[in-house]
Amino acid sequence: MNIYAENLRGRDPAYVMSEALLRSIIDPELKAHITVRWNDDPDLRALAEADVFVGGGFDHQRVAKHAQRLRLVHSTSAGIERYLPLDWLPSGAAFTNSRGIHAEKAREYMTWALPALHAGLPRFTQAQNERRWDRKLTGLIAGKHLAVLGLGALGGAVAEAARALGLRVTAVTRSGKPSPMMRVFSIEHLAAVLPTADFLVVACPLTPATRGLIGAEAIARLPSTASVINIGRGPIIDTTALCAALSQNRLAGALLDVFDVEPLPTDSPIWDTPGLLVTPHVSCDAPDNISRSLQILGRNVKKLLDGSASQLENRVDGDLGY
Amino acid sequence: MNIYAENLRGRDPAYVMSEALLRSIIDPELKAHITVRWNDDPDLRALAEADVFVGGGFDHQRVAKHAQRLRLVHSTSAGIERYLPLDWLPSGAAFTNSRGIHAEKAREYMTWALPALHAGLPRFTQAQNERRWDRKLTGLIAGKHLAVLGLGALGGAVAEAARALGLRVTAVTRSGKPSPMMRVFSIEHLAAVLPTADFLVVACPLTPATRGLIGAEAIARLPSTASVINIGRGPIIDTTALCAALSQNRLAGALLDVFDVEPLPTDSPIWDTPGLLVTPHVSCDAPDNISRSLQILGRNVKKLLDGSASQLENRVDGDLGY
Numbered sequence: 001m002n003i004y005a006e007n008l009r010g011r012d013p014a015y016v017m018s019e020a021l022l023r024s025i026i027d028p029e030l031k032a033h034i035t036v037r038w039n040d041d042p043d044l045r046a047l048a049e050a051d052v053f054v055g056g057g058f059d060h061q062r063v064a065k066h067a068q069r070l071r072l073v074h075s076t077s078a079g080i081e082r083y084l085p086l087d088w089l090p091s092g093a094a095f096t097n098s099r100g101i102h103a104e105k106a107r108e109y110m111t112w113a114l115p116a117l118h119a120g121l122p123r124f125t126q127a128q129n130e131r132r133w134d135r136k137l138t139g140l141i142a143g144k145h146l147a148v149l150g151l152g153a154l155g156g157a158v159a160e161a162a163r164a165l166g167l168r169v170t171a172v173t174r175s176g177k178p179s180p181m182m183r184v185f186s187i188e189h190l191a192a193v194l195p196t197a198d199f200l201v202v203a204c205p206l207t208p209a210t211r212g213l214i215g216a217e218a219i220a221r222l223p224s225t226a227s228v229i230n231i232g233r234g235p236i237i238d239t240t241a242l243c244a245a246l247s248q249n250r251l252a253g254a255l256l257d258v259f260d261v262e263p264l265p266t267d268s269p270i271w272d273t274p275g276l277l278v279t280p281h282v283s284c285d286a287p288d289n290i291s292r293s294l295q296i297l298g299r300n301v302k303k304l305l306d307g308s309a310s311q312l313e314n315r316v317d318g319d320l321g322y
Numbered sequence: 323m324n325i326y327a328e329n330l331r332g333r334d335p336a337y338v339m340s341e342a343l344l345r346s347i348i349d350p351e352l353k354a355h356i357t358v359r360w361n362d363d364p365d366l367r368a369l370a371e372a373d374v375f376v377g378g379g380f381d382h383q384r385v386a387k388h389a390q391r392l393r394l395v396h397s398t399s400a401g402i403e404r405y406l407p408l409d410w411l412p413s414g415a416a417f418t419n420s421r422g423i424h425a426e427k428a429r430e431y432m433t434w435a436l437p438a439l440h441a442g443l444p445r446f447t448q449a450q451n452e453r454r455w456d457r458k459l460t461g462l463i464a465g466k467h468l469a470v471l472g473l474g475a476l477g478g479a480v481a482e483a484a485r486a487l488g489l490r491v492t493a494v495t496r497s498g499k500p501s502p503m504m505r506v507f508s509i510e511h512l513a514a515v516l517p518t519a520d521f522l523v524v525a526c527p528l529t530p531a532t533r534g535l536i537g538a539e540a541i542a543r544l545p546s547t548a549s550v551i552n553i554g555r556g557p558i559i560d561t562t563a564l565c566a567a568l569s570q571n572r573l574a575g576a577l578l579d580v581f582d583v584e585p586l587p588t589d590s591p592i593w594d595t596p597g598l599l600v601t602p603h604v605s606c607d608a609p610d611n612i613s614r615s616l617q618i619l620g621r622n623v624k625k626l627l628d629g630s631a632s633q634l635e636n637r638v639d640g641d642l643g644y
Contacts, residue, residue, distance in 0.1 A: 014459050108462055111487070112437040115430050119604065125447045128600045131593045133585030135602040137336050137609050140430055165433070263455030271453040278450045280457040282441060287459050 001032045001305060004050035004067070008057045009038050014287045015056055015076065021291060025298045030305060042066075051304070054297055057082070064088040071304060072312070076293040078102055078154070078284075079233055079322075081206040086318035096300055096314045099322070101292035102284030103157040106203070106231060109283040110161035113255050114199060115141050117227040122253045122275045142166025147197040149213070150204025150232060151184065152322070154284065158203045158231070167199070174209065174320075187213075194221035199229065206233035207321035216241035219251070227253040231283040234259040243273040251275065257283040323354045323627060326372035326389065330379045331360050336609045337378055337398065343613060347620045352627060364388075373626070376619055379404070386410040393626055394634070398615040400424055400476070400606075401555055401644075403528040408640035418622055418636045421644070423614035424606030425479040428525070428553060431605040432483035435577050436521060437463050439549040444575045444597045464488025469519040471535070472526025472554065473506065474644070476606065480525045480553070489521070496531065496642070509535075516543035521551065528555035529643035538563035541573070549575040553605040556581040565595040573597065579605040 003026065005017045019036045026032050035046040039058060047053075047066045055063075056076035060083045063073070070093045075083065078099040086095055118141040127134035146162045148155045151171040159169045159182060169182045172193055176186025185193055187209065194200065200222060204210050214228070215238040222228070228251060230237050239260065245251045253275045262281055264270060271278065300312050316322060325348065327339045341358045348354050357368040361380060369375075369388040377385075378398035382405045385395070392415045397405065400421040408417055440463040449456035468484045470477045473493040481491045481504060491504045494515055498508025507515055509531065516522065522544060526532050536550070537560040544550070550573060552559050561582065567573045575597045584603055586592060593600065622634050638644060 012457060012459065104462060108437050108487075109441065112434040112441065112443075114434075116434040116438055119431070119434065119601075121434075121601075124601050124604075125450075125599070127602070128447075128593055129451060131588045131590075133602050135334060135585075135604060137334065137604060137607050137611075139608045139610065140426060165430075263457075266453045268453075271450055277447070279441075279443075279446050280449070280455050282446075282457060282459060285459050286461045288461065289459075 001030055001052070001301065002046065002050045003032050003034045003052045003054065003301070004043075004047055005034065005036045006039050006042070006053070006055035006058055006063075007036065008055070009040050011057065014285070015290050017054070017076075017290060017294065022294060025291070025294045027298065027302060030301060032301065052297070052301060054294070060088050064090065071309070072096065072300060074098075074293075074297045074300065075316075076290060079205060080316055081233065081321060084207075084318065084321050086316070089318075094309065094312050095316045095318070096296065096312055097316050097322070098289075098293040098296060099314055100153040101289050101296070103153045105286045105289075106154050106157040106284045107161045109231065109257070110158050110201070110229075111165070113229055113283075114146070114162060114165055114167070117199070117229070117253050117255055117277075118144065120253070122255075122277050125277065126274060140166070143168065144198040145170065145196055146199040146201060147172060147193050148201045148203055149190075149210070149236070150202070151179065152204070154231065155201075155203040158201050162199075162201075170196075173204075190218065191221055194218055195223060197222060197226055199227050202228075202230040202232040202236050204232050204236065205322035206235055210236045212236070212238055214238065214242070216244075219245045222251060224250050225252050227251065227255070229255045229257075231257050234262070239270055243269055243276065246273050246275045253277075255279065257281055323352055323374070323623065324368065324372045325354050325356045325374045325376065325623065326365075326369050327356065327358045328364070328375070328377035328380055328385075329358065329360050330377070331362050333379065336607070337612050339376070339398075339612060339616065344616060347613070347616045349620065349624060352623060354623065374619070374623060376616070382410050386412065393631070394418065394622060396420075396615075396619045396622065397638075398612060401527055402638055403555065403643065406529075406640065406643050408638070411640075416631065416634050417638045417640070418618065418634055419638050419644070420611075420615040420618060421636055422475040423611050423618070425475045427608045427611075428476050428479040428606045429483045431553065431579070432480050432523070432551075433487070435551055435605075436468070436484060436487055436489070439521070439551070439575050439577055439599075440466065442575070444577075444599050447599065448596060462488070465490065466520040467492065467518055468521040468523060469494060469515050470523045470525055471512075471532070471558070472524070473501065474526070476553065477523075477525040480523050484521075484523075492518075495526075512540065513543055516540055517545060519544060519548055521549050524550075524552040524554040524558050526554050526558065527644035528557055531643075532558045534558070534560055536560065536564070538566075541567045544573060546572050547574050549573065549577070551577045551579075553579050556584070561592055565591055565598065568595050568597045575599075577601065579603055 054074040376396040
C-alpha cells in the first residue's frame with residue numbers, strides 16, 4: 001500500500017500534512033509506504049506507484065497523468081467542485097472528501113453569527129469606524145425563522161445551532177427528503193420559503209444546481225429585515241446583487257465567510273458594503289481539521305485492504321457533485 | 323395611592339413610560355392616581371402628593387425636595403450608583419431597582435460575544451476596514467476559563483451563557499458566598515484568579531469597592547491571550563490601562579458595551595484601539611425592558627397597599643450600593 005500525500009505550497013500551515021502526522025494516523029500494521037511532498041517538488045516515481053493520493057487544492061489532471069495505479073483519492077476539503085467532473089479518475093478508483101469534519105466549528109460560528117447579526121453587529125462596527133454612537137435596541141432572537149440551504153453535515157450544524165438559540169428552522173435541499181427535526185422543502189420551493197425567512201444561511205455544496213442560486217431574484221424575495229450568511233461556497237450567492245440590496249437597505253445585514261475568489265481581492269466592493277461583515281474563510285476550519293480529515297483516510301485505507309472498498313466513508317458521487 | 327412617573331427628555335424612546343403602559347400594568351383595583359410627566363415639565367403639585375415615584379436617570383435631589391410624602395422610589399435601571407448615598411430618601415421610604423430584567427438579553431449578548439471574541443472578531447473587522455485578508459484559525463471555545471466579576475442577575479446570566487458554550491466558570495463576588503454551580507471567590511482573591519482567565523467579564527454593580535477595580539495592575543495579571551468584556555458599568559475598568567494593554571498586545575481582545583461617559587465621546591481613544599469592539603450599551607437592554615421594570619413596580623405597589631412593605635421586591639441596600 002503506497003500512500004502519496006501532497007501539500008500545497010503557500011497554504012495555511014494548519015493544512016500541512018507532516019509525515020509524522022500521517023504515521024500517527026495510518027495503522028502501522030498496514031505497513032503502508034508513505035511519501036509526503038510539496039506540489040511543486042513532486043516525486044513522480046512514487047506518484048506512479050501510489051495506491052492512494054491525498055491532498056487539498058491539487059492539480060487533478062497532473063495527478064491523473066502520473067498516478068495511474070490509484071485506487072483512492074482523498075480530498076482534505078469537503079467542497080470538491082474544483083475536481084468535477086470526475087472523468088480524470090483512473091477507472092475503478094474512488095474519490096472521497098472530508099465532509100463532516102467541519103460541523104463542530106460551523107455550529108460554534110453560527111452560535112455567534114446569528115445573534116450578532118440579530119443585534120446589529122455590522123451596524124455597530126460601522127458606527128465604531130465613524131466614531132459614532134448608534135444605539136438601537138433589539139429583542140431576543142428566539143422565535144425568528146431561519147432558512148438553511150443544504151442539510152448535509154454543514155447544514156445540519158447550522159440547524160442545530162439555530163434551534164439551540166430558539167429559532168424556527170426550515171431547510172431547503174436538493175431532494176426535499178423529510179426530516180424529523182424540521183420542515184424540509186426541495187429546491188423548487190425556494191422562492192416560496194424566502195419571503196418567510198429572517199435569516200438565510202447558505203450551507204450547501206457548490207454544484208451546477210446551486211451556482212448563482214441566490215441571485216437578484218432570490219434576494220428580492222427576502223424581507224428587508226432579513227440577514228444572509230454564507231459558509232458554503234462563494235459562487236452560490238451573486239454578491240453583486242447582495243451588495244446592491246444591502247446598499248439600498250433591501251436587506252438588514254450579511255455575514256460572508258466564503259467568496260468567489262479567496263483571498264478576497266483588495267479592490268473588491270464587498271469589503272466596504274454597508275451592513276456586511278467579512279470573515280476570512282474561518283467558519284468551518286479549526287487547527288485540527290487536517291488531522292480529522294486524515295482519520296477518515298486512515299479508516300478508508302483499512303477498508304481498501306480489507307476488501308471492503310464498497311463501504312468507503314465519504315465517497316463522492318460525481319454526478320451529484322458532493 | 324398617587325404614582326408619579328417621570329420620563330427623561332431625550333432618552334431612547336424605548337424607555338419612555340406612557341400612561342397607557344402604566345395603566346396596563348398597575349392593578350386597576352388599586353385605583354391608583356397616575357401622573358406621567360417629562361423631567362423638564364414637572365407637575366410639582368402632583369409630585370408633592372406622590373406616594374410612589376418611578377423614573378430613570380432622574381434628579382433625586384429635586385425629587386426629594388418636592389416629594390416629601392414618598393413611600394417608594396423605583397428606578398427603571400438596575401445600576402443605581404448615581405443616586406448614592408440614599409440619604410436624600412424621605413425617612414421610611416424604600417428604594418427599588420430593576421435588577422433581573424436584563425438577564426435574558428445579557429445571556430444572548432454573551433452567547434455571541436464569547437465565541438466571537440474567541441474566533442478573533444476584532445481582528446476580522448479591523449482587517450475588513452483595511453481590505454486585508456487576515457486568516458487565523460482557532461479551535462473551539464469549550465474548555466476555556468471565564469472569570470466573571472459579580473454573580474447577581476447579570477453575572478448569573480453570564481455564567482449561564484458561558485457554561486452552555488462549554489466554558490469553565492469562576493465567579494468573583496463581594497462576599498465569596500459559595501454556589502453549587504461554580505467556584506466562587508471573594509474579591510480579595512481577584513489577583514489570584516486573573517492569571518487563569520481566558521475571559522474576564524465585568525458584570526457587577528458600580529460601587530466604591532468596584533470603581534477602578536480592573537486597573538493597570540489587574541490587567542497586567544491577565545494572560546496576553548485573554549479577552550475582556552464589560553457589560554456592567556464603565557468606571558469599573560480603567561479604560562486607559564485597558565487600551566494600552568491592547569495596543570501593546572498584552573491582551574487578545576476586548577468588547578466594551580458600557581463607558582465612563584455615554585454616548586462615548588467622538589474624540590475618545592477607545593473607538594480605534596486595536597482589538598477592541600464597541601457596542602453602544604445594548605448588551606442588556608431590550609425594547610420591552612421598561613415594561614418588565616414596571617411589572618416589578620406593579621407588584622411592589624400592591625405590597626405597599628397590603629401592608630407588606632417589608633417584602634418589597636428588588637429593594638436596594640444603600641450601604642452595599644445595589
